[in-house]
Amino acid sequence: DVVMTQSPLSLPVTLGQPASISCRSSQSLVHSDGDTYLNWFQQRPGQSPRRLVYKVSKRASGVPDRFSGSGSGTDFTLEISRVEAEDVGIYYCMQGTHWPRTFGQGTKVEIK
C-alpha cells in the first residue's frame, strides 16, 4: 500500500500568517494516464470532509484562492497564504492513483 506521510501533525498558526502542510507518498503518484491524483481535504470540527485541491494544484469550486497546492512525484504541499479563523480543522492528503486509496494521518490546524 502507498503510505502517505503528513507533516506537521499539529500546526498552530497566527491569524493572517501563512501556513504550509507537507505530504509525502511512498511511491510516485503519477498515474498511467499521465495525471497525478493527489488531493487535499479540509474537515472542520463536526463536519464532513470537503475537497480543497485535486490533481495536485487544481482548486475545487468555491475554495478561496488563499489555498494552493503544489508538488510532483512523491512530494506535495498545501499552502494557506493568510490563515483565517474559518480555516481551523484537520487537513488530509489522499492519493487517488494506486489501489487501495490511502490518506495521510491528518494535520490539525489551530489558531495560536
Add this chain to the structure above:
Amino acid sequence: EVQLLESGGGLVQPGGSLRLSCAASGFTFSNYTMTWVRQAPGKGLEWVSTVVRSGDSTYHADSVKGRFTISRDNSRQTLFLQMNSLRVEDTAMYYCVRGIFAPDYWGQGTLVTVSP
C-alpha cells in the same frame, strides 16, 4: 445541487449485519464511480469500498474484504454497503463519496457502532 444522504447506521452487536444506503440527487448517478470512506471516532479517514459506474466491478479494502459488499441501483440513484460479520473495530462514521480518483462530494455520514 449535489446531495448524498446516508442512512442505515446504528448500534449492532459483534457478528451482526447492517445495510447502509446513500441516496444521491442533483447529478446523474450512473455517470459516477461511488465510494464509501469511514472514520473511526477521533481518527483519520479510511477508504472502504468503491463501485464503478455500471456496478460490474467493485473494490474493497483488505480490512473489510469478504465481509462488506458495495453495490448500487442506478435506477434508484442509490448506493449500498452490506456489512456482515461486524467487528468492534468497524465502529465509525461511514461517508458516501462521489468519485475515486479525485473525490468531490461527501455526504454527512451515518454512524455505525459495533458493541456487545
